[in-house]
Each structure stands twice: as structure tokens, then as C-alpha cells.
Amino acid sequence: MKIKLPKGFKANGMHCGLKKKRKDLALFYSVKPAKCAALFTSNLVKAAPVVFCQKQLAKTNCIRAIIANSGNANCMTGERGLKDAKRMAKEVAREMHLSEKTVLVSSTGVIGRLMNMDPVIKGIPHLVKGLSEEGIIEAAEGIMTTDRFYKISSRTLNVKGKKVTIVGVAKGAGMINPNMATMLAYIMTDVNISEKALRKALTAVNEDSFNAITVDGDMSTNDTVVLLANGAADNRMVTEKGHDFENFVKQLGHVMSEIADMIVRDGEGATKFVEVTVKGARSFKTAKKGAKAIANSVLMKCAVHGGDPNWGRVASSIGSSGIKFDPNKMDVVLDGVVFLKNGRFVDPSAEKKKYVFKDSDVSIEVNLHQGDKDACVHSCDISKKYIAINSYYTT
Amino acid sequence: MKIKLPKGFKANGMHCGLKKKRKDLALFYSVKPAKCAALFTSNLVKAAPVVFCQKQLAKTNCIRAIIANSGNANCMTGERGLKDAKRMAKEVAREMHLSEKTVLVSSTGVIGRLMNMDPVIKGIPHLVKGLSEEGIIEAAEGIMTTDRFYKISSRTLNVKGKKVTIVGVAKGAGMINPNMATMLAYIMTDVNISEKALRKALTAVNEDSFNAITVDGDMSTNDTVVLLANGAADNRMVTEKGHDFENFVKQLGHVMSEIADMIVRDGEGATKFVEVTVKGARSFKTAKKGAKAIANSVLMKCAVHGGDPNWGRVASSIGSSGIKFDPNKMDVVLDGVVFLKNGRFVDPSAEKKKYVFKDSDVSIEVNLHQGDKDACVHSCDISKKYIAINSYYTT
Numbered sequence: 001m002k003i004k005l006p007k008g009f010k011a012n013g014m015h016c017g018l019k020k021k022r023k024d025l026a027l028f029y030s031v032k033p034a035k036c037a038a039l040f041t042s043n044l045v046k047a048a049p050v051v052f053c054q055k056q057l058a059k060t061n062c063i064r065a066i067i068a069n070s071g072n073a074n075c076m077t078g079e080r081g082l083k084d085a086k087r088m089a090k091e092v093a094r095e096m097h098l099s100e101k102t103v104l105v106s107s108t109g110v111i112g113r114l115m116n117m118d119p120v121i122k123g124i125p126h127l128v129k130g131l132s133e134e135g136i137i138e139a140a141e142g143i144m145t146t147d148r149f150y151k152i153s154s155r156t157l158n159v160k161g162k163k164v165t166i167v168g169v170a171k172g173a174g175m176i177n178p179n180m181a182t183m184l185a186y187i188m189t190d191v192n193i194s195e196k197a198l199r200k201a202l203t204a205v206n207e208d209s210f211n212a213i214t215v216d217g218d219m220s221t222n223d224t225v226v227l228l229a230n231g232a233a234d235n236r237m238v239t240e241k242g243h244d245f246e247n248f249v250k251q252l253g254h255v256m257s258e259i260a261d262m263i264v265r266d267g268e269g270a271t272k273f274v275e276v277t278v279k280g281a282r283s284f285k286t287a288k289k290g291a292k293a294i295a296n297s298v299l300m301k302c303a304v305h306g307g308d309p310n311w312g313r314v315a316s317s318i319g320s321s322g323i324k325f326d327p328n329k330m331d332v333v334l335d336g337v338v339f340l341k342n343g344r345f346v347d348p349s350a351e352k353k354k355y356v357f358k359d360s361d362v363s364i365e366v367n368l369h370q371g372d373k374d375a376c377v378h379s380c381d382i383s384k385k386y387i388a389i390n391s392y393y394t395t
Numbered sequence: 396m397k398i399k400l401p402k403g404f405k406a407n408g409m410h411c412g413l414k415k416k417r418k419d420l421a422l423f424y425s426v427k428p429a430k431c432a433a434l435f436t437s438n439l440v441k442a443a444p445v446v447f448c449q450k451q452l453a454k455t456n457c458i459r460a461i462i463a464n465s466g467n468a469n470c471m472t473g474e475r476g477l478k479d480a481k482r483m484a485k486e487v488a489r490e491m492h493l494s495e496k497t498v499l500v501s502s503t504g505v506i507g508r509l510m511n512m513d514p515v516i517k518g519i520p521h522l523v524k525g526l527s528e529e530g531i532i533e534a535a536e537g538i539m540t541t542d543r544f545y546k547i548s549s550r551t552l553n554v555k556g557k558k559v560t561i562v563g564v565a566k567g568a569g570m571i572n573p574n575m576a577t578m579l580a581y582i583m584t585d586v587n588i589s590e591k592a593l594r595k596a597l598t599a600v601n602e603d604s605f606n607a608i609t610v611d612g613d614m615s616t617n618d619t620v621v622l623l624a625n626g627a628a629d630n631r632m633v634t635e636k637g638h639d640f641e642n643f644v645k646q647l648g649h650v651m652s653e654i655a656d657m658i659v660r661d662g663e664g665a666t667k668f669v670e671v672t673v674k675g676a677r678s679f680k681t682a683k684k685g686a687k688a689i690a691n692s693v694l695m696k697c698a699v700h701g702g703d704p705n706w707g708r709v710a711s712s713i714g715s716s717g718i719k720f721d722p723n724k725m726d727v728v729l730d731g732v733v734f735l736k737n738g739r740f741v742d743p744s745a746e747k748k749k750y751v752f753k754d755s756d757v758s759i760e761v762n763l764h765q766g767d768k769d770a771c772v773h774s775c776d777i778s779k780k781y782i783a784i785n786s787y788y789t790t
Contacts, residue, residue: 041715042715043711043714043715044713044714044715044718044719044720044722045710045711045713045714045715045722046722075707076707076710076722076735076738076739076740077740078723078738078739110707111707111710111711112706112707112710112734112735112740113740220711221710221711221714298693298777298785299785302781302782302785302786303785303786305782305786306785306786307786308786311507312470312471312505312506312507315440315471315506315507315616316438316440316506316615316616318439318440319438319439319440319616320437320438320439320440323439324439325439327439327440327441327471328473339507340471340507343471343473344471344473345471345472345507345508382693382782383782384779384782384783386697386782387697387700387777387778387779387781387782388779390693390694390697390698390701391697391698391700391701391703
């Protein structure tokens with residue numbers, strides 16, 4: 001099956017030689033200038049391409065191309081790293097007759113090694129030549145590191161009689177090796193939308209998608225989410241209010257949540273997908289903080305892995321999360337089975353307990369009964385395979 | 396070898412029946428009223444004995460006895476749990492002809508189950524009868540859960556010609572099952588010291604001992620540290636200033652650090668002891684926060700486990716810890732081998748790299764070059780055994 005990009009977008013991926021065999025270079029291209037909204041890692045240690053993109057986007061908001069490589073994160077590489085990132089943009093601009101200012105750069109791979117620029121420079125002309133409206137899978141493969149499968153999602157919607165398409169692609173391999181498992185995501189859409197609305201949509205959706213998955217609590221040095229909108233659908237401009245905007249946000253939400261969840265599911269070593277919901281909080285922020293504390297608890301991940309309905313770990317991890325609540329009002333529900341009600345242990349029947357945490361998709365629900373705000377976070381379990389993979393990586 | 400308690404202290408431990416075979420009840424007793432300084436878990440979900448002790452210590456500061464059980468944490472047990480904790484204190488007071496107000500209670504074990512009080516009540520007379528100046532090992536065994544060995548440390552010092560003894564006992568089994576691995580510590584000393592000085596000493600030493608070990612980032616619902624000083628050494632009173640105070644703090648520091656480190660070393664599944672030092676920070680708080688972020692990173696723990704000198708994980712984890720620093724000035728040194736100097740990768744020889752993270756005791760040192768404050772945190776690695784142990788606990 002071929003997945004078609006939104007109107008006016010092309011992509012390609014190839015093997016240039018940074019890695020031994022698998023594809024290691026990707027290019028995303030918009031035929032006409034695309035408005036851009038982007039989010040980057042908040043890690044203080046930022047890779048060179050992240051610094052470069054932030055500088056680019058401080059000057060312009062019209063992007064034509066994004067070049068990304070896997071196999072090397074170009075991080076902690078000093079001045080030379082910044083020069084290399086810049087050179088990647090320059091070469092793409094030269095080859096495609098674009099302004100250098102309109103090109104973004106991403107890298108993912110090992111930290112602390114200087115880029116091997118020769119294969120990248122030699123690869124760029126071939127990469128450009130192979131650009132196609134159906135090249136999204138190749139591009140998705142080009143940014144993969146330890147990913148077992150590529151992550152693509154798409155949706156269409158109708159805006160005032162015009163068909164609008166949203167296609168998102170991401171990489172990130174969940175629990176394996178987040179040094180390599182930088183999360184990169186590119187979402188392309190042909191919608192005609194105001195810059196303000198585009199930013200608002202990305203920020204809103206990011207909170208419930210990429211910002212609602214947690215892998216092992218570590219944040220990569222290279223994390224990047226870019227949303228490009230080139231207006232080729234030719235709809236009447238969507239602004240930051242009204243039904244069209246809401247519908248766009250909704251569909252963008254589907255695309256981003258799908259690719260974010262694929263990252264969680266792709267954790268090598270991960271065997272279960274965990275949905276953690278904290279309900280009845282006074283604020284969304286509180287609910288989210290509590291849910292993240294539960295989702296990141298290694299002990300909880302172990303319990304899920306072993307199919308052990310250890311609700312005490314849930315209570316203990318939210319208790320030490322730093323949020324305020326009354327433990328005597330708290331409910332804890334695992335896979336639909338109530339274990340704690342108003343702070344009291346409700347011993348479920350052995351029959352009921354038997355099924356808790358046994359499926360590939362499990363749920364943990366906490367109700368604080370303090371307010372009406374909820375938050376949901378997606379995570380995965382931890383297995384011996386995770387330890388095996390992560391104990392002997394660079395050696 | 397028998398370890399003698401400080402003058403005027405007795406202890407005992409026994410099997411009463413909360414657990415199948417191993418000892419599950421312990422008693423610490425001071426012949427004369429002892430001044431007490433104590434610290435409890437900051438987890439919002441606090442076990443009943445913690446709530447009980449905090450209430451007791453709000454009323455009095457003179458403690459005569461501490462009763463502790465293992466096998467049940469008496470946590471999330473509502474009003475009944477509080478009554479049970481109170482009853483334990485009451486029975487000890489009755490049996491020993493003490494005021495109820497002078498008895499503290501601790502519990503450690505599984506969360507959410509009501510106490511089986513019968514064996515405890517029946518055990519107390521025997522426990523009291525067996526009290527002895529040489530009963531510290533029995534008491535240490537009585538509070539063990541998944542601990543593989545008991546944790547005791549002692550020091551003596553000279554205060555104005557009088558011999559002062561400090562004996563500390565703790566339980567906690569590092570990486571295994573912190574639901575069970577509540578950290579309990581009791582430090583007894585015969586020093587004559589002012590109340591203010593006692594509190595000051597405990598707070599200061601705790602920061603560099605129990606508060607400087609990290610297991611898996613989770614904080615137990617039952618964590619308790621109690622320091623008792625009964626003055627039986629008959630020295631001239633130590634106040635919060637001067638050489639005698641400093642010397643007492645120093646020796647107390649040795650005792651508390653030793654038993655804290657024993658907790659880290661006792662992690663089943665843990666194979667390596669990790670010392671993380673962050674130097675050159677603007678404040679101690681910043682240095683500690685950075686060191687804890689590195690020490691708690693599951694990826695770092697995996698790297699240490701596998702003997703993989705993955706310095707990128709160190710840089711990334713401190714980068715996302717929330718502290719402010721300039722990554723371009725940072726040094727990273729693993730087991731004495733420099734990997735990063737002023738933010739640049741220094742590729743050490745293969746010969747040097749070969750020895751990094753290979754011994755049972757390893758070190759990670761980061762210098763931020765921002766100031767002159769340092770902090771040190773002790774932690775351990777994570778292994779497949781940890782996952783195995785924690786995946787199938789309550790089932």
C-alpha cells in the first residue's frame with residue numbers, strides 16, 4: 001500500500017553510508033513555502049541540529065525542506081557539529097535551488113561523535129532526485145534507528161468543501177536506548193491556515209500526544225516535532241477559532257496520537273501498552289504530573305510486566321509525585337477491577353484479580369475525587385530484554 | 396561477635412507469626428528517657444505508624460521504647476490501621492510499665508492489608524522479657540523484609556573524657572520491591588546532648604547519608620529515621636556548637652552513612668555500587684539534584700550493569716534534570732577516565748575504556764565548572780534479576 005502525502009509535498013529516504021545497511025537519510029519537501037510550527041527538546045544538552053533549527057525559525061517561518069539523518073545524533077560535538085548541521089542545510093538548498101533559510105535539519109543516533117559528512121554530501125543529490133509524492137515510507141525508514149517498524153498516520157478532513165490531508169511520520173523506539181531513541185516527528189498538511197492557528201493547534205495536540213507518552217522518563221537531546229502547512233488544499237483560511245479549527249485540531253490529534261502510541265508500542269523489550277489515567281484532580285497539570293509519576297515508576301512497570309496487580313505501587317508512586325491530594329479519598333482501579341475505594345483496600349475476588357495486567361493493553365485508573373480534571377498518559381512495561389539491550393549498547 | 400548497645404539501651408527481636416519463619420518483631424528500649432529527633436517519609440501516602448509517631452512526637456520528646464514489625468506495612472488501612480498502631484504502643488507500655496506517650500511504632504511490609512494483631516500482642520511479653528544489651532542483632536533481624544543481611548554500624552568517641560557510643564541499625568533492601576523495602580533506621584547513643592543539637596545533627600547527617608542514597612526514585616510510605624540520645628555516658632552536655640558537637644556529627648555521619656550504603660549494597664539484583672558526584676555547581680541543592688537525576692536514570696543503571704562507558708547518558712540525564720548549567724563547560728569522568736572535557740568528547744584509548752564500569756564499585760563524576768559546591772549520591776545498577784524479582788511479587 002502506498003501512502004500519499006498531502007498536496008504539494010514530496011519525500012524520500014535512502015542509504016548513504018552513515019549506517020552499514022539500513023536507510024540513514026531522509027528528505028521532506030514542500031513545493032511551495034509552508035508555514036511552520038515546531039517544538040524542540042527542553043533538555044539543556046541540545047544537539048547541534050536542534051540549535052540550528054531554533055536559529056532558523058527565529059528568522060523565518062516559511063520552510064521548504066527538512067533533511068534528517070539517522071546513525072549519528074550530532075550532539076555534544078561543539079562548533080564543528082553546528083557547522084555540519086549548517087552544511088547539510090546548505091547542500092540541500094544548493095541542490096534544490098532554495099534559500100538556505102528555508103531548510104531545517106534533524107539528526108538521531110549516537111551522542112558525542114562527529115558527523116561523517118562525506119556520505120551525507122554525496123547522498124543529497126540522489127536523495128533530491130528520488131523525491132516523490134509517494135516517498136513517505138522511504139523517508140520514514142531513513143530516520144529509523146532501533147525502530148522495528150516505521151510510524152506513519154494520516155487523516156483527511158473537509159474544510160469548506162475542500163479536501164485537506166494530514167500525514168505524520170515519526171521515529172522513536174520506546175524503551176530501547178533513548179540515546180538513540182530520539183523522538184523525531186514531522187507532520188505535513190496541505191491545509192490553508194493562519195500562522196497563529198497552526199501554532200495553537202500544535203501546542204494543544206502535543207500536550208495530549210507526544211507529551212503524553214512516557215518511555216523511561218529521560219528526555220532526548222534531539223527531540224523535535226515539526227508541523228508544516230503549505231496551503232495547497234486551497235481552502236478558505238482556517239483561523240484559531242470556530243468549527244474548522246476544531247475539526248483540524250481533532251484530526252491532527254488523531255495523527256499525532258497514533259504515531260506517538262506507535263513509539264510506545266515499538267519498545268523492544270516492551271511487551272505491554274499501559275494507559276494511566278488520573279481523574280478528579282483540581283487541575284490538568286496536577287492530573288498529568290500524577291499520571292506521569294505512576295507511568296514512570298520502574299516498580300509499576302515491573303508489576304505490569306509480571307501481571308501482578310500490585311496497586312500499592314500505584315498509591316505509593318502518586319503519593320510521592322509531589323501533587324497534593326487526600327489519600328483517604330483515592331480510588332485505584334486496575335483493568336477495570338477496583339482495588340482501592342475511598343482510600344480503603346477492597347479485596348477483589350481471586351477470579352477478578354486473575355485477569356488484571358494479563359493482556360497486551362492494560363489500564364491503571366486513579367480517581368482523586370478532588371476536582372473534575374483528568375489526564376491520560378501512555379507508557380509500557382519493562383522487561384529483562386530491556387536490561388539486556390541497554391546494558392551492552394555502545395560496547 | 397556481639398555488638399554492644401550504648402549504655403542504658405537494650406534491644407530484642409523475635410518471630411511472632413506475622414511471617415512464616417523469619418523474625419518479624421523488634422523492640423528498642425532506653426532505660427532512662429531519651430531525647431528524640433526523627434524524620435519521616437514525605438510521601439503523601441503515609442502508613443499508620445508514621446502518622447502515629449508524628450502525633451506522639453508533637454506532644455513529647457522523651458522516648459523510652461520503639462516497637463517495630465516486619466511483614467505488614469500497616470499502610471492504607473484507614474482508622475483501623477491507626478488503632479492497631481496505637482494498640483502496639485499501648486501493649487508495650489503496659490508490659491513495661493511506661494507511659495504510652497513514650498513509645499514509638501514502625502511497620503514494614505505489604506501495603507493495604509490489615510494487621511494481624513494477635514501474634515503481635517501475644518509476642519510482646521516475650522519480646523520484653525528477652526531485652527538485652529546485646530540484643531541488637533536480634534532486633535535488626537526483626538525488622539528485615541527482603542534484606543539479605545542485617546545492617547548495623549557503631550562508633551565510639553570521647554567527649555570531655557567520657558566514652559560515648561553510637562549504634563545504628565537499619566533495614567531496606569535496595570532495589571528490591573520498595574513496597575516492602577521501606578527504609579527504617581534507629582540510631583541510639585548514650586551521649587548527653589541538648590535537644591537542639593540533637594535535631595541539628597540528625598538533619599545535617601541525614602542529608603549526606605539516607606538522603607544521599609537512591610534506589611529507584613520511589614519513596615516508601617513508611618520511611619522512618621529515629622535518633623535517640625539517653626545521656627547515660629554522663630558527659631558534659633554537648634550543645635550545637637564547638638568541637639564536641641562537630642566530632643559527634645562526624646561519628647554519627649559514619650554510622651548513618653555505613654548503614655545507608657549497606658542498603659544500596661543489599662539490592663537483590665544489584666551487582667554494582669555507584670558513586671555519583673556532581674562538582675562545581677552554584678549550590679549544594681543544584682549539585683544534589685543533578686547527581687540524583689544521573690543516579691536514578693534507568694539507562695545509566697543499565698550502562699553500569701553492562702560495563703558500558705556510555706557517557707552520553709550521563710550528559711543527557713543531567714541535561715534534563717531541571718538544573719541550569721552550560722553544557723559546553725561540562726566534564727564527565729567515568730571511573731577516573733575523562734570522556735568529556737569542556738563539553739567536548741575526549742576519546743580515551745581503548746585500553747583505558749576497557750576498565751570503566753567493570754568493578755563492583757564504580758564512579759561517575761561530573762564537573763559543571765559553575766561554582767564550588769559539590770554533592771555525592773550513592774546508587775546501584777539494575778539487572779535482569781531486579782525485573783524478575785519485581786515482576787512477580789504479590790502474586
